[in-house]
Amino acid sequence: MSTETASNTARRAPLSRERVLRTAIELADQGGLGSLTMRKLGQRLGVEAMSLYNHVANKDDILDGIVDLVVGDIDVPPAGTHWKAAMRQRSISAHQVLLAHPWAAMLVMSRFNIGPGMTRYLDATLGRLREGGFSIEEALDAWHTLDSHLYGFTLQELNLPFGVEETQNVSASVLGQIPAEQYPYVFEVITRIMQTGRDEDFEFGLDLVLDGLERIAGRSASM
Amino acid sequence: MSTETASNTARRAPLSRERVLRTAIELADQGGLGSLTMRKLGQRLGVEAMSLYNHVANKDDILDGIVDLVVGDIDVPPAGTHWKAAMRQRSISAHQVLLAHPWAAMLVMSRFNIGPGMTRYLDATLGRLREGGFSIEEALDAWHTLDSHLYGFTLQELNLPFGVEETQNVSASVLGQIPAEQYPYVFEVITRIMQTGRDEDFEFGLDLVLDGLERIAGRSASM
DNA sequence: CGCCGTAGACTTACAGCGTATGCTTACTAC
DNA sequence: GTAGTAAGCATACGCTGTAAGTCTACGGCG
Numbered sequence: 001m002s003t004e005t006a007s008n009t010a011r012r013a014p015l016s017r018e019r020v021l022r023t024a025i026e027l028a029d030q031g032g033l034g035s036l037t038m039r040k041l042g043q044r045l046g047v048e049a050m051s052l053y054n055h056v057a058n059k060d061d062i063l064d065g066i067v068d069l070v071v072g073d074i075d076v077p078p079a080g081t082h083w084k085a086a087m088r089q090r091s092i093s094a095h096q097v098l099l100a101h102p103w104a105a106m107l108v109m110s111r112f113n114i115g116p117g118m119t120r121y122l123d124a125t126l127g128r129l130r131e132g133g134f135s136i137e138e139a140l141d142a143w144h145t146l147d148s149h150l151y152g153f154t155l156q157e158l159n160l161p162f163g164v165e166e167t168q169n170v171s172a173s174v175l176g177q178i179p180a181e182q183y184p185y186v187f188e189v190i191t192r193i194m195q196t197g198r199d200e201d202f203e204f205g206l207d208l209v210l211d212g213l214e215r216i217a218g219r220s221a222s223m
Numbered sequence: 224m225s226t227e228t229a230s231n232t233a234r235r236a237p238l239s240r241e242r243v244l245r246t247a248i249e250l251a252d253q254g255g256l257g258s259l260t261m262r263k264l265g266q267r268l269g270v271e272a273m274s275l276y277n278h279v280a281n282k283d284d285i286l287d288g289i290v291d292l293v294v295g296d297i298d299v300p301p302a303g304t305h306w307k308a309a310m311r312q313r314s315i316s317a318h319q320v321l322l323a324h325p326w327a328a329m330l331v332m333s334r335f336n337i338g339p340g341m342t343r344y345l346d347a348t349l350g351r352l353r354e355g356g357f358s359i360e361e362a363l364d365a366w367h368t369l370d371s372h373l374y375g376f377t378l379q380e381l382n383l384p385f386g387v388e389e390t391q392n393v394s395a396s397v398l399g400q401i402p403a404e405q406y407p408y409v410f411e412v413i414t415r416i417m418q419t420g421r422d423e424d425f426e427f428g429l430d431l432v433l434d435g436l437e438r439i440a441g442r443s444a445s446m
Numbered sequence: 447c448g449c450c451g452t453a454g455a456c457t458t459a460c461a462g463c464g465t466a467t468g469c470t471t472a473c474t475a476c
Numbered sequence: 477g478t479a480g481t482a483a484g485c486a487t488a489c490g491c492t493g494t495a496a497g498t499c500t501a502c503g504g505c506g
Contacts, residue, residue: 015483038464050465051484059464109378110329114397119406126408136415137422139408144379145428149368152375155332156367174337183342185349185362192359199360205368205432208439212431238454261493273494274455282493 015047017055021065025101028066033103036062064113070104072117073097076124083132084210087142090125091150095202098154105154134217142213149205157200167198238270240278244288248324251289256326259285287336293327295340296320299347306355307433310365313348314373318425321377328377357440365436372428380423390421 023044028036038059042049056062075093077086098105125146129139161170171194180187246267251259261282265272279285298316300309321328348369352362384393394417403410 037462039462047483048485050486053465054483106329106333109382112382112384114400119401119409123406123409126412130408130411136412140412141424141427144376144423145372145431148372148375148379148428150375151378152371152373153367155374155378156371159332159335161335177337178342183346185353186342186346188353189349189359189363200367201364204364205371208368208435209428209431212435216431260491262491271456273457276494277454 015045015051015055017065020045020052020055021062021069024062025066025069028103029101033107036103060111063107064111064115067104067107067111067113068115068117070097070101070117071108071115071121074121076121077128078124079127079131081128083128083134084214086128086132087125087146087213088206088210090128091146091206092203094121094150095154098150099158102158105151105158109151109155132217138217142217145209145213146206149209153200153202153205157202160198165197168194238268238274238278240288243268243275243278244285244292247285248289248292251326252324256330259326283334286330287334287338290327290330290334290336291338291340293320293324293340294331294338294344297344299344300351301347302350302354304351306351306357307437309351309355310348310369310436311429311433313351314369314429315426317344317373318377321373322381325381328374328381332374332378355440361440365440368432368436369429372432376423376425376428380425383421388420391417 020041024036024041027041027044038049038052041062042052045052052062056065074097075089077089081089098108122143125143126139129142130136134142160167171190175187175190175194178186178190243264247259247264250264250267261272261275264285265275268275275285279288297320298312300312304312321331345366348366349362352365353359357365383390394413398410398413398417401409401413
């Protein structure tokens, strides 16, 4: 009896903040943010919900933690990279990471969080811009604009129902609800999407912004 | 007794979907999305929570409904407006509306919803672009990029802690947590923000995108 | 007049949530 | 051994959305 409980605890890998957060990411990746509850998380770790509180402060702490871990996965370009290439690479990497963890974009946007992952990400971004000749104010504007596109685009993308391949069925049902004569342009666009499918292009807007930044920063188009 | 209950029901303005949704917007405006619960909503309407279900399907229906009402408040430019002016005006109006209802941006991004307000908004957007010479694909890309900036920028703006005026205190406390030698650029930027305060500029990125669209669409720079 | 169908408000109840509080257990240092 | 500490457990509370069933007031009809 006492040996059984002893072996139970011994057999179980010890909990840790790291393990809690990694498992939380697993859970969110598989079932969405809604299925990330303290009870389910504990269950997956073979532990009661309340035991988690020995390693994390509360659920908000978990959310902050997993956001920072995910942000830490974004490739940031090293010092010396030309600012435009750096921003392009960084944005594309961030876009991929956010698509891999569909819950993450919304979380990043809905909490103010400065963990190591976020700080590293931010420092690399601002650094490449400053090295590229941007003033502090220009770098702030550029960062803000690049991230607006990144988050805005990704959220819209994730928000659309179903995957790209099923769009046509959904469009058809949507089309039925739209009075064609009242909203001709929506009608036209949905009809087109039914034929050709969805095709959002993250890099279209990204290059628009990058080219604009190059023109506005004026100088140092080449490093 | 019976007269009292009778007068109670008579005295109370009758519930309706419209009244439920308007009150829900009030509640969310005042206390954030978190304080919009069925019980509180019923309470404010002088009714039990379950009575609301006679007028709305469920809470998701309420969320869809208030998003659509808010989107309906966005000024959309009439046919005939030059596409660039139209997109500029529309984006700025949307930005203002989303700031006036701080919970709305996140809701718009987290659900797929095609109510009358959204359809009207979308049709006007696509319409002005198509009239301005954009092909269907170009109009889709342009719409997507403009809205990415709109939602991404607004969400970042709303996400920052506290109002613009209190930023300097917050920055100071954040600065204390950042190792200056490890993250020099973050350090530099926060130091600057402490001095001059926050100053995000929605129209900076907006004009960047608009100018880029003008160049890419090539033709019809003037209507 | 009485009756009755119906719409809408009410009551109760349930499962699930985050987490405060107070145990019990296991291990480490002396 | 024994005391101290860290960590897991059990219980309980208030909150959420909402399913299910009940009550009541009103309009139409005989």
